[in-house]
Amino acid sequence: MLIQDILAAKRDGEPLEEAQIRRFIEAVADGEVGDEQIGAFTMATYLRGMSLDETVALTAATRDSGRVLDHGALALPGPVLDKHSTGGVGDPVSLILGPWLAACGAHVPMISGRGLGHTGGTLDKLEAIPGYNVTPDRATFERLLKSPGVAIVGQSGDLAPADKRLYAVRDVTATVASMPLIVASILGKKLAESLDALVMDVKIGNGAFLADDVQTRALATTIADVARRAGTPTSVLLTDMNQTLATSAGNALEVRECLDIMTGKRDSGRLLDLTRELAVQMLLAGRLAASRDAATERLDRALGNGEVSERFCAMVRGLGGPTDLIERLDDHLGHAPIVRDLYAPHDAIVIGQDVKALGMAVVALGGGRRRAGDTIDPRVGLDRIAALGTRVDATTPLVRIHAASEADADGIAARLLEAFVLDANIARASGLTVPPLIQEVMLDPSVAASTPSPHAGATS
Structure with a gap:
């Protein structure tokens, strides 16, 4: 041929x-x-x-172009589960979700990637932790998959190698935005993990990978259909990216926010809400819970008793990171030398975010790559990002800037001001309708048959 x-x-x-x-x-x-x-x-x-x-x-x-993981010899006592996100800003879900699932009896071989354009990368966030090795040998990966049950690592050279060549060529030939090529690239790697079930988090909104909502919905449907026909039960959540998911964007800052959630210092917010919903869907798909209520109860118990943070720290230690990450977090993650609050020019309510602009601001500060091979400063970024509906004034900033120099902070301020849409009519803006965090759930038929989704618009 x-x-x-x-x-x-x-x-x-x-x-x-x-x-x-x-x-x-x-x-x-x-x-x-x-x-x-x-x-x-x-x-x-x-x-x-x-x-x-x-x-x-x-x-x-x-x-099948490379090694397909075989978990048979490990005799894992629970299902092998994973999730994939199409990418967003302030989206460190994987750092919490992996150990949370492991604490509930799953095994999570999470093959992750680096930042792309305005979106952050899971591997870049984890490499903010000193010593964390995203390319372990096979024995280490398998040991961690068995216990503590989670290994968040990069793609090895023998896993879906055809995708690496295809993507490199697509990037320079203006063919990245091809639906079948996108789907094969995403799923080729994930399905090589030999999963019992997969949950996809497909972002929709102005900060999504595909800015067109119609295309995004088509992508979600295609991913679900292709993965199921390739033999992996797959559910898809369409989730909002019209504002940042976390209150921070930047590698070390997002790690801190995740650890605050895992240790109970932070017990609410969009990041926790979405991570919990993804975890519920994954426990149901993996038959680790018989109902939503049972899944939620099991998750809350694992988070409350400290087992999630213990699993995360065990993974960090197993991949070369510090043994006392939580106890000496400031020493290990450090701080940007310049920290500055940015205020709105007048009292107002935030009625919009240009999420892509916020992501590119992090890149401009040195927290992402303009081109392959760029060095990342893990300390820089944004936090205290004002969510939609927040009233900002002389005491409540739009955002806090973490920069490597005064010049960097000065240079990004005007761009950040333009990234927020403000309404000075407080009475009118107080009635703002914020887009729902979870806009649609497309359950795998095997899950939908036994567990109805509580979200409007759920389909099977």
Whole structure:
């Protein structure tokens, strides 16, 4: 089967057979095809699209292009579960969710990524912890997966290697925004984890990966359909990214906020609410709870007795981090040398956030990458970000800036002011309707059959 024939077929809009797709992806993984042929494939796919059958075949071939994890020898006593987010600003859910699930009997092999554009990356957040190794050897990864039950790490070279080459070419050929290529990239890695169930957190709103809400909903539906047909039960939550999820955005700052939740210093907020809902759905999908009430009770008990923070710290120790992270948090995470509150020019209520602009402000401060290879300053970022509906005045800031220098703080202030939409008519703005945190739940049929969702618009 000639590679040129496969490219010509897709160029001409012909549906590719599973064998053709698998042949091409195998050639990508073993280096048989060059970047120019990969570029031809991604551009033809971008322009011609793929049917659901083709997308399933592409996803399965990407998954099988490298090692597929085999947990059989570990004799794990609980289900293997994971979640994936399409990315947001102030979204460190994984840091809490992984150990929370482990504390409830799941095993979580969470293969995570770095920041992309305005969105933060789980690995970048974890690397704010000194010594944390996101690329452990297989023995360490498997040991942590068994106990404490969670390992949040990066993609190894032998896991879905075709995706790495495909993505690198997509990035320079303007073909990133292709639905089948996005789905295969996301799921190829996740399905290689050999999961018993997957929950997807698909962001919707002005800070989402796809700014168009119609496209975002299409992505959510496609991900669910493809993952299920590839053999992994998958539920999808559409969640709001019209404002930051956490009250902070920046690597060390988000780690602090997560630890405040895990240790009980912070017991409310959007970050905790979403993490709990994702955890409920995952316990139900993994048959670790028979009902929403049972799942919530089990989660609250694990959080309240300190087991979640213990599992997180055990993972950190196991991956080379400090043994006394919580006890000496300030010593380990440090602080930015410049900390400055930014106030609105007049009394007002926050009625909008440009979430993408807030994310790019973190990048500009040095907390993200403008290009591959950039060094990240984990200390910098934003916190005390005023949520929608917050009244700001001379004593309540819009945001607190953490910067490496006075010049950096000065340079970002005007941009941050423009990222907030303010209404000085307090009476009118007080009636603001804030978008719901969870906008839709698409349950896997196996979960939906036994556990109705409490959220309006839930579908199966």
